Amino acid sequence: MQRIVGVDTARGLAILGMFVAHLGLERHTGLLTPTGWFFVADGRPSALFALLAGVGLAFMTRRAAASGDEVEWQRQRIRIVKRSLVLYVLGWALTFLSTPVAVILPAYAVMFLLMLPFLKVRTPVLLGWAAGILLVAQLPVLAVREEIGEASPWRIVPGVGDLLTGYYPAISWIAYLLVGLAVGRASLRRVRTQLVLLGSGVAVAVVGYGTGVLLQDLWQPSPHTFGALLVSTQPHTDSAVEMVGNTGVALAVVGLCLLLTRPTVGRVLLTPVSASGAMSLTVYSLHIVYIRILGDDAVWYPTSNWPLVALVLATFVLATAWQLLWGQGPFERAVHALIRTTPSTAQPTWAGPAQPTPGPPGRGPTALPTWTGAPRPGAVVPPAEGTPAPPSRPAPAPGTGAVAAPAGRWPDPHTPGQP
Secondary structure, X not given: OOOOHHHHHHHHHHHHHHHHHHHOOOOOOOOOOOOHHHHHHOOHHHHHHHHHHHHHXXXXXXXXXXXXXXXXXXXXXXXXXXXXXHHHHHHHHXXXXXXXOOXXXXXXXXXXXXXXXXXXXXXXXXXXXXXXXXXXXXXXXXXHHHHHHHHOHHHHOOOOHHHHOOXXXXXXXXXXXXXXXXXXXXXXXXXXXXXXXXXXXXXXXXXXXXXXXXXXXXXXXXXXXXXXXXXXOOOOOOOHHHHHHHHHHHHHHHHHHHHHOOOHHHHHHOHHHHHHHHOHHHHHHHHHHHHHHHOOHHHHOOOOOHHXXXXXXXXXXXXXXXXXXXXXXXXHHHHHHHOOOOOOOOOOOEOOOOEEEOOOOOOOOXXXXXXXXXXXXXXXXXXXXXXXXXXXXXXXXXXXXXXXXXXXXXXXXXXXXXX
């Protein structure tokens, strides 16, 4: 399966949005000014990143879903668990660098594990679960945030803190992955699908953010209360209205990127962005190291956007060159090697050792194996007893040579990886 460049492009935009959120200095307030659009990068890029994680899960399990082979399903579950462990370890290693950035990878890993029961669920049910989680899971998340804020001691407990606390509480953020899993199952190469994603994304964003603003005007809750959090659309509030709005933005971005990369000129022009998205784990991890080198003030008290500009340009150049020369990114290559498992292959079985069977008159016994499975490709199956033998193939005409029978077409054994 070839990579879907539009998905890589959307993932690249998510990474660039995180760059802006971490290092950007907003000097202007107008939307069309050089930095006035920076507010878009608050909270939404990480939501897009999470939704695309669900798309990646759909790509990983596509072969198992198509075949229905339970052995293949089990293999993919093992790969997902291994991937989660690798991401969790890497995430905590980056966290120990003590940057001001809330590293998403540990929560990302926990979300992958929470997704295991949903891998075979039908798409309408997936979307129903996502809606239910958005409505219900916000209550404990917002209650914990209102009661103890970001100073929760649970944040340092591996696995537990990632469920309810921090910027990416997995118990509610799994809704993004559920929607992404449904998106990844769609025919993303079709124009109709791309237009539906763009249009529905815009509509969902308007409903989410618009409902939050309307409820704020009608309710007018006191600041810094549970009620204020419940209707807030501020970044990383994790209220239902904010997350619905973020989901709409993510869907619209995916649809737009798919449309922009349909023509060759679009793919060429967006190559630096799509190359960055294709090696997003490498780029994300190295940008945390870059921030550690710059120091905390580069995040808390930026004085210029030049560190951001340098990071974006270096990422574009290095990611594009790496993709052209070596393909898969270094961190992605390492993760792929660590989670590799043996593909399931349906092998026929023998019932036992060969037993001699009586041959035709004038011949001795012939040992024939007893075959219990389906005949192998190309095998000659003897007719059942009493069945007339098929007519023999006539000999080829002189000078023509034997004619080879056409080979059957077998499914492509390539297992699509995460784009």
